[in-house]
């Protein structure tokens with residue numbers, strides 16, 4: 141099924157008599173058994189008002205198309221959505237609906253916010269085939285409950301998005317990246333905390349224990365007007381005067397470096413399971429240490445100043461047993477591991493009861509991507 | 516504005532209910548003397564008042580859970596309250612309800628500069644959150660004008676904003692986690708010191724739910740390092756259209772000021788009489804503030820001034836000292852007080868797409884003629900969040916009603932041009948009956964279904980947000996169940 145209009149989509153959902161697998165671009169590998177419902181027919185930019193920093197777009201629109209339109213006005217999606225294709229070995233053109241449904245957010249999340257923070261409004265069709273809207277296209281809106289946030293990251297289990305409104309931001313004039321060499325994980329997280337706790341408006345802080353040449357590199361990004369970027373780069377450099385620091389300002393190299401982090405390039409093409417762990421930054425090095433001592437860590441990449449850590453493990457290991465204070469998502473796994481280990485961290489009972497309750501209200505028949513978030 | 520008739524059977528059971536509340540709380544934390552419950556009869560929407568059955572002031576999450584369990588068993592509606600500064604009547608009680616005030620819960624529980632968060636009890640005032648981290652040069656970003664008084668509890672319930680949210684976002688963008696008690700006494704933790712919540716974003720729904728889903732007792736908030744400096748410029752124009760175009764151009768140019776505030780002629784004149792800030796006598800005035808080091812401020816202000824000049828300002832004044840900066844802000848900060856000193860006023864807060872500013876201001880001017888009431892506009896222009904202040908005289912019969920009718924027309928206009936009824940103050944009772952102008956029945960039904968999940972008996976702040984006739988059957992369920 142591939143509806144061309146919201147009304148047709150509503151019709152199909154209300155007529156459905158079994159599970160539906162909702163597919164946007166198909167790049168994020170969250171398949172379920174069921175009739176395939178593709179969103180690609182709902183396509184196009186409904187409204188783009190650069191002076192109000194707002195974009196309204198049909199959910200099936202490919203991300204490329206949106207990025208090109210924004211680029212033409214010198215603007216961008218500031219939450220820097222990750223492209224999962226390299227990591228998951230998938231193809232297809234990522235859609236904006238998929239980005240929103242997964243609340244897909246990149247390195248700039250620590251400073252600018254996540255996808256959900258830029259989402260101003262949604263239209264969707266619920267599990268009964270009803271068309272529903274929430275939020276709007278203005279930047280401040282507290283009219284009624286905020287179901288916009290709820291839809292972001294609901295992975296298609298509450299409704300099929302048909303249209304989303306997003307806040308966009310101007311692309312900065314310049315960017316620079318500090319590269320600090322040779323830090324151990326805990327030192328690196330401390331250094332990133334120091335940078336993020338400075339007044340210099342850091343928009344990215346990542347660390348790899350084994351960079352391109354096999355040595356540890358800590359990356360700190362700043363963006364803005366030319367003069368401001370060079371001033372802050374100098375100030376940050378002074379903060380780490382006792383370290384081996386280099387400043388990269390070549391635009392292509394800065395953006396390639398952050399794409400490498402955003403898309404978790406060090407884990408492309410390898411065979412381990414990939415976990416995405418969100419914790420308090422100062423706790424992640426200990427977790428990684430504990431897992432390393434158990435001997436099944438293949439590689440690690442820290443982002444969000446240490447608040448996000450990508451961990452590649454030997455296939456089939458469940459890292460949630462290591463007393464993790466945060467949550468871990470199994471992003472890439474062998475079929476055998478998938479069958480045994482839930483993709484998302486199971487929720488505590490009272491919270492799970494609320495989530496289940498909400499799913500039952502939005503999709504009483506349980507036909508929209510059933511089990512995607514709970515199995 | 517109507518409120519549902521109180522349930523006489525609950526009022527009749529007052530002695531028993533109060534006695535049960537006394538069993539679970541310290542003696543001075545239960546207030547039932549009619550002379551004292553009067554203190555809780557309204558919030559900042561003072562046109563509507565009603566003392567509650569009783570008020571309770573628990574000291575921690577456990578006591579909140581105990582109170583809610585009692586109210587659940589007794590079938591008594593509960594109205595959570597922070598500092599009572601809501602402009603929408605969000606904390607207005609009914610005669611059969613218990614006010615649950617969190618004012619005594621104002622402790623800082625944890626401060627973590629490395630991980631950049633603070634955990635507080637929600638009765639703590641907004642400004643004192645910044646106060647707790649200021650000595651280390653950190654701050655909590657959302658800054659409602661009421662920040663000296665309003666509590667984090669109310670900020671979360673209303674998803675409050677402030678002058679600086681153009682850059683830093685509103686409450687929901689700075690809230691990392693909460694401890695919340697459901698009406699049946701269940702304690703839940705949503706989010707926390709880590710950035711992404713797993714599972715559905717329930718935290719996102721709780722923020723802005725106006726005290727209808729649970730009582731929030733503790734909050735984890737993102738704190739930020741203070742910028743090196745900040746400086747405003749004041750730009751005067753002889754028309755609203757031109758000022759609106761200037762705002763749009765600043766935004767498009769890639770400068771991201773922390774604040775762009777807008778005042779129109781009636782507002783400029785009234786505040787000038789009141790506060791003597793030295794504002795030019797013009798049609799429209801913008802205050803644009805940027806942050807950073809000296810050089811960064813200069814770089815941004817040069818760009819802003821260039822744009823401003825292209826629109827032929829009647830005044831362009833850059834602060835050259837802290838004192839001058841304070842004078843630029845003086846009038847803006849005194850605007851509400853200035854209005855209050857000449858008249859009663861009603862403050863609206865509809866949001867519109869920035870590009871619609873000139874049209875909407877023109878229409879408001881025309882409507883002001885039609886309704887015969889003056890309006891002053893002062894608002895957050897960068898994000899289109901309007902604050903039309905309608906002036907009226909409460910002592911003159913019929914004026915409040917005319918003012919409300921006028922206000923409703925302005926809000927409908929906001930919706931018509933692609934905006935919404937409220938950008939930061941919330942729906943409460945004030946905009947409740949206009950919800951059907953913004954939302955279709957199915958849109959409201961699904962929102963109410965969310966409340967059904969958190970509060971199946973509809974006991975938490977039941978008469979707010981949704982038009983009474985729309986929520987009627989659900990509220991009736993609660994009475995039938997007794």
Ligand SMILES: Cc1cc2nc3c(=O)[nH]c(=O)nc-3n(C[C@H](O)[C@H](O)[C@H](O)COP(=O)(O)OP(=O)(O)OC[C@H]3O[C@@H](n4cnc5c(N)ncnc54)[C@H](O)[C@@H]3O)c2cc1C
Pocket residue numbers: 558559594595596597598599600601602604605606617637658659660661664665666667668669670671672673674675676677678725726727729730731732851939940941976
């Ligand atoms: C002069 C003035 C200026 C203002 N300026 C701004 C502004 O710039 N920006 C802005 O956004 N607002 C502004 N406001 C509105 C108001 O201050 C905010 O809505 C504020 O967040 C309310 O906080 P409070 O603690 O006073 O809440 P209250 O008025 O006590 O309650 C507000 C709502 O929160 C609910 N609530 C309270 N505590 C809890 C809890 N523990 N758990 C769950 N729900 C709870 C209540 O039931 C009610 O619905 C202003 C108000 C005034 C009077």
